[in-house]
Amino acid sequence: MSKNKTDIDRRQFFKSGAIALGSIAIVGVASNYLKANKKGDIPDTNYLRPPGAINEETFVSECIKCGLCVQICPIQAIKLADIDAGLDYGTPYIDIREQACDFSCDSLQCVETCPTAVLDFQQFKREGEKAIEKYDQEMAGKQMDKNYNPFKVQIIAMKEHVNMGMAKLNTSTCLAYQDKGFKGSVRDDSFEGVNRSPYTKDRKATPLADKKYDREVCDICVKECPIGEKAIIMEVMSDGAKRPKVLDACTGCGVCVMVCPTEQPSIIVEPIKA
Amino acid sequence: MFDLFANPKKFTPLPAKTKEEMPHSKLGIKYKDWHNNHENKHKWRNKRWAVLLTINGLFILSFALDLSMLEGSLSGSRLMGFYLMDPYNALQTIAISLMQGHFPNLTMNFWIGLATIVLFYSLLGGRTFCSWVCPYHFIAENLEKIHDYLVKKKKIKEHTYNQSLRYVFWVGFLILAIVTQQLVFEDLNFVGITSRAMTYGPGLILIWIIVFMIFEIVYSKRFWCRYVCPVGATYGMIGKISPVTIKFDLDKCGYCTDCQDVCLVPHELWFVKKGAATQDVHYTGSDCTKCGLCVDICAGDALNYTVKGLEKLT
Numbered sequence: 001m002s003k004n005k006t007d008i009d010r011r012q013f014f015k016s017g018a019i020a021l022g023s024i025a026i027v028g029v030a031s032n033y034l035k036a037n038k039k040g041d042i043p044d045t046n047y048l049r050p051p052g053a054i055n056e057e058t059f060v061s062e063c064i065k066c067g068l069c070v071q072i073c074p075i076q077a078i079k080l081a082d083i084d085a086g087l088d089y090g091t092p093y094i095d096i097r098e099q100a101c102d103f104s105c106d107s108l109q110c111v112e113t114c115p116t117a118v119l120d121f122q123q124f125k126r127e128g129e130k131a132i133e134k135y136d137q138e139m140a141g142k143q144m145d146k147n148y149n150p151f152k153v154q155i156i157a158m159k160e161h162v163n164m165g166m167a168k169l170n171t172s173t174c175l176a177y178q179d180k181g182f183k184g185s186v187r188d189d190s191f192e193g194v195n196r197s198p199y200t201k202d203r204k205a206t207p208l209a210d211k212k213y214d215r216e217v218c219d220i221c222v223k224e225c226p227i228g229e230k231a232i233i234m235e236v237m238s239d240g241a242k243r244p245k246v247l248d249a250c251t252g253c254g255v256c257v258m259v260c261p262t263e264q265p266s267i268i269v270e271p272i273k274a
Numbered sequence: 275m276f277d278l279f280a281n282p283k284k285f286t287p288l289p290a291k292t293k294e295e296m297p298h299s300k301l302g303i304k305y306k307d308w309h310n311n312h313e314n315k316h317k318w319r320n321k322r323w324a325v326l327l328t329i330n331g332l333f334i335l336s337f338a339l340d341l342s343m344l345e346g347s348l349s350g351s352r353l354m355g356f357y358l359m360d361p362y363n364a365l366q367t368i369a370i371s372l373m374q375g376h377f378p379n380l381t382m383n384f385w386i387g388l389a390t391i392v393l394f395y396s397l398l399g400g401r402t403f404c405s406w407v408c409p410y411h412f413i414a415e416n417l418e419k420i421h422d423y424l425v426k427k428k429k430i431k432e433h434t435y436n437q438s439l440r441y442v443f444w445v446g447f448l449i450l451a452i453v454t455q456q457l458v459f460e461d462l463n464f465v466g467i468t469s470r471a472m473t474y475g476p477g478l479i480l481i482w483i484i485v486f487m488i489f490e491i492v493y494s495k496r497f498w499c500r501y502v503c504p505v506g507a508t509y510g511m512i513g514k515i516s517p518v519t520i521k522f523d524l525d526k527c528g529y530c531t532d533c534q535d536v537c538l539v540p541h542e543l544w545f546v547k548k549g550a551a552t553q554d555v556h557y558t559g560s561d562c563t564k565c566g567l568c569v570d571i572c573a574g575d576a577l578n579y580t581v582k583g584l585e586k587l588t
Binding site for chain 1 (some may be wrong): 336337344345346347349350351352357359360363364367368371374379380381383384386411435436438439442443446449450453454455456457458460461462468470473474477478479482500502
């Protein structure tokens, strides 16, 4: 009697076990299908990975979807993807038109907090140390700069090392290309994004909708760029007209996209696909 | 330590207690009075729910109010700056990172977090995580009552399976992670999904959870927790050597099996049936979630929390 019972038990276990393995196999096939047919929602134009992201394939497979980078971002630029992103579910991204990464944290905490180093902090640490070393070498024997602050030297070097993407102008809609100026606030009142503007010399990030601009020729993207003249400038053309121009040091932070006053942003960021 | 691998279930059962040996006879009262004398105050259940809601509340508040107390989600978190890692998630990550050559890049925080969790739960009884922390457990524990009600009214039939099914899923999902080189399980993981949805806002993924909840209500009780969840299975393995567990005194037992009725993993209380116990003292195994429901309901105080090895001191 009891032997018969264990027999039934065993048979039932094998049966349910087979169903279990079968369903896992189906999940496997489905995920491989999703991987092969990835639509490329993230990273995509204006949808970027957070700073310091390693190559996309390793990023998706090694990100444990804990959300620590989301938590630590002071301006909540980072969001987690939903299941409509397929296998990217739970991975972090930045929608720069809604909230760009304006570096107002001053320390790239999102990168530093990542436990699996898919946001790789080591590269930034090296850059920061290198910058301080370089400063020390340059200043050897000379009088110390009064404004010297090793933290600042470090953070500037780290910031400039960020490479999320590259900004690209759409010259057909850009106001400056039509020699137009801009007056008023760049986004409507309901816009929730914030930035720490180098232009208005904010001490911390404040709502963008509250900011009023009055430019004869629209150069808001250039004024608000947290990297500054290394990344984007107003180029003076031969006829004296001024046009924004993106330079190599652009980090793809997306502030220019967020502050662009045209209906569809006239400047976009293409992600760096490593 | 020597009886770690011995299975008391296979020993010869002790003869069932005679009427004189029953606890009510010793007190000189009727069995019914002895059984009804006990009031279920839900002492441990209330404590447990308070702990569970506090932990999950801290996740939510840390994000909503920027408190920096307990950040992240149950896949990986920081408690006041100190990292904690989910062991099954970490195991998959390690496996994938070895395949992809990312292994040396895993941060020290990752290893500290993993070691902390493994150490903590190997002391406090592995699946303690399930009933004291896991947000899905809290939902399922309450949904279970609807299921029980429907079974009682004979609207639906109960479907049970072999608990070892969990290990099939455990191995299966680990192999799947290695084959696809993706944390595929994280797209299905109830613990991670509920934890993330709570903190960072709900998403479409919750449809998966809700569909499964309905399945659990109308078909098989606690299907995910009992037969699938590899996270719980991992904690179960970690908790095998745990000193904190539930102790059963045959001497005080009145064979009422109330405890098995409330137990969330009834097979762990196999020894409470009349004539089933093989020793005077039994400890619950690694599937036990240390929820304390049996401790609350036991009329004879036969079941209690204990720390193995420290009992002799008190």
